[in-house]
Amino acid sequence: MRPFVPILARILHAVALALWLGGLVAIGALVAPTAFHVTRTAPAFAGNLPLQNAVAGGIVGGSLHLFTFVCYACGVLLLLANALLLPHTPHRWAVAGMVVTALLLGSALYLGLYLTPTMDAAQARGEMLVFDHLHHLYEQVSSVVQLPLLLLLALFAALRDTLPRV
Numbered sequence: 001m002r003p004f005v006p007i008l009a010r011i012l013h014a015v016a017l018a019l020w021l022g023g024l025v026a027i028g029a030l031v032a033p034t035a036f037h038v039t040r041t042a043p044a045f046a047g048n049l050p051l052q053n054a055v056a057g058g059i060v061g062g063s064l065h066l067f068t069f070v071c072y073a074c075g076v077l078l079l080l081a082n083a084l085l086l087p088h089t090p091h092r093w094a095v096a097g098m099v100v101t102a103l104l105l106g107s108a109l110y111l112g113l114y115l116t117p118t119m120d121a122a123q124a125r126g127e128m129l130v131f132d133h134l135h136h137l138y139e140q141v142s143s144v145v146q147l148p149l150l151l152l153l154a155l156f157a158a159l160r161d162t163l164p165r166v
Contacts, residue, residue, distance in 0.1 A: 006088040013081035013097075013157060016074040020104070021150045023067050024142060027060070035059040061120075068112035075105030078153070085160065093160030100153045107145050111138060 039045050039052040078101040086094045115138055122130040 005084055009081040009084035009088075010157075010161065012077050013085075016077035016081065017150065017154060017157065020071055020074040020078075021147075021154070023070055024146060024150070027063050027067055028142065031063050032056075032060045065116065068108065068116065071108035072105070072112070075101060075108060079105070089160045093156050097153055097156045097160065100149055100156060104146060104149050104153070107141055107149070111141055115141070 035056040036052075039056040045052045045055065079098060082094045082097040082101060115134060119131055119134040119138065122128075122134060
């Protein structure tokens, strides 16, 4: 029964990492460009740039709102998986994974609990310069902070699972 815990923990870790990384890439590389392409080329939206932006932005924004909760769940699963692996793997890689996961979860909480509501409020007030600035910041945190941390977490998991225990 003992090998069951590390196997389950590795499965949880792999699934959570795949969901977070895959979701980040899918929304940024698939959903956003598709939403804006469809609204720009659909006859129903022809010549109405504000409507095109509102519909495409609503699709992407709605996807990001839902994805925020996926990130929270993935962060908790990643922390749990690393905690379960502490007695079964090289300690330093499991701890490093927990630290990187905490940074990821912190960035997700920042995006979901502070930045997104602030962006939504600016948009509701019609303050589009503020919204654009915050939107750029959101993109930076997602691509410049979260993406490298997710890749680093994948590297730590590979090292944790392949290097001999010291």
